[in-house]
Amino acid sequence: MSNNRLEAVTGVEDRGHADAELVARLADILDEAAMTHRTVARPTDTTDLDLATAYRVQRAVIDRRLARGEALIGVKMGFTSRAKMVQMGVDDVIWGLLTDAMLVEEGGVLDLADLIHPRIEPEIAFLIGSPLSGTVTPAEAVRAIAGVAVAYEVLDSRYADFRFTLPDVIADNASAAGFGFGPWHDPAGLDPSNLGLLVEVDGRVVASGSSAAILGNPLRSLIAAARLAAEAGLELRPGWVVLAGAATAALPLPEGVHVRVSAAGLGRAEVTTR
Template identity: 55%
Template sequence: MIDTAAVAEIVDSAAKNAKAISQLSENGYPLSLAQAYQVQAQSIARRLERGERLIGIKMGFTSRAKMIQMGVDDLIWGRLTNTMLLEEGAELDMKNYVHPRIEPEIAFRLKQPLKGEVSLLEAMAAVEAVAPAMEIIDSRYENFKFSLQDVVADNSSSSGVVIGAWQQPSCDLSNLGMAMFFDGEPVQIGSSAAIMGNPYRSLVAAARLAAAADMTLEPGWIVLAGASTAAEALRSGVHVRLETEQLGVAEISVAAQ
């Protein structure tokens, strides 16, 4: 029997102290996927006990290619807390991360609760605003080696989010061009179509998956729909800018070490 609370303490300590840990699945903790989500919930509960607030969730594996690569047939998700929300245009410190990467996303802010099986139209009607966003993902495992269960236990690698200006949800999100630049040079170019063909489908899935954990997506919460391109490794001193069709920009800098 695996003590998931003890594993949650290991994962939480790694995130809090930005220290790499051994791969759980190969070091005495062969978690099932259900146990991995239990570890995630317990590790985030430790953060909430320290005063953090839950502000939403992030979706992962939202492209078919990524699902095939990881050998899964459904999305994964993680939790967002207020300390993960980074000020747009500010600087982040690499010392707070182990293997930080950044990827372009679409963010939703809800005005109505969502839970369980909802239609695409119901999901769209629950959205108050949309924005360009970038997620900081950071696997806390040594040598960047991990299994699906390891990823999920580690809050699906979610570590931070940068959100641009919120916009009215009036534009068609199904095929927006998205380009991410490092110091003015393009490093990733893609489309919001890579997010399940339409980012709103990711919101539908978010309501379903959260309900399986007896969670409701609450008004005011943020839902990150998933990445539109591959992630790019961050480096000291770089300025990162995301440009999107119709939704505008989001940017952040990395402090020089």
């Protein structure tokens, strides 16, 4: 091997080592921020973070949670509205990973002391009944669905003022913090494309929207989730939950309130904060 070739290979190895160190360092920072409920600087303030590396950081953060005994139970989709895509200057959705520690029991209590600046969004959730991954047709996606439910997602950024760039939010697991869902419904004959959703806080309606805001049809979000799963070397597994995306803007989530999210034909999901 020539000296030039040896230098080229060594350079690649050095960059790979540096990238691995960067991923581990950023994952440690974000993981600790979540556990200590403190904000941290955005990685892009000091690092040229690309999307592929940001997803590696996200995965490394989740790996730390799994090592502490949590289990992977689903995915959440982000930037599923055209307005949000335009705002962030992107033309594709993003995703984050859900663990069992993020799940709030239906009608349960969410302790906001564990969060920094929580927000809540009304969503449509899909229960996966058969493995799904890669490029799939709408018919294949429908066949993989075991249930549909109204749901909510609790967001919480580890960055000050909930301000971030695209790589920042991806690294921070797409701001995932918690979620809950109502009763599962048989998907047969159910059209999720234009369901009305309401968010009530202490009995007062604070937001309303339609599932059509989720890529025009939440089913498109599930299809995108299957594609992203394949790109990440994963598959959507039976028993997993897919949060399809928000039907309204995220709402501040205050302490000591009762929140009810309802969707036409799907009932409701409720949570109380403390």
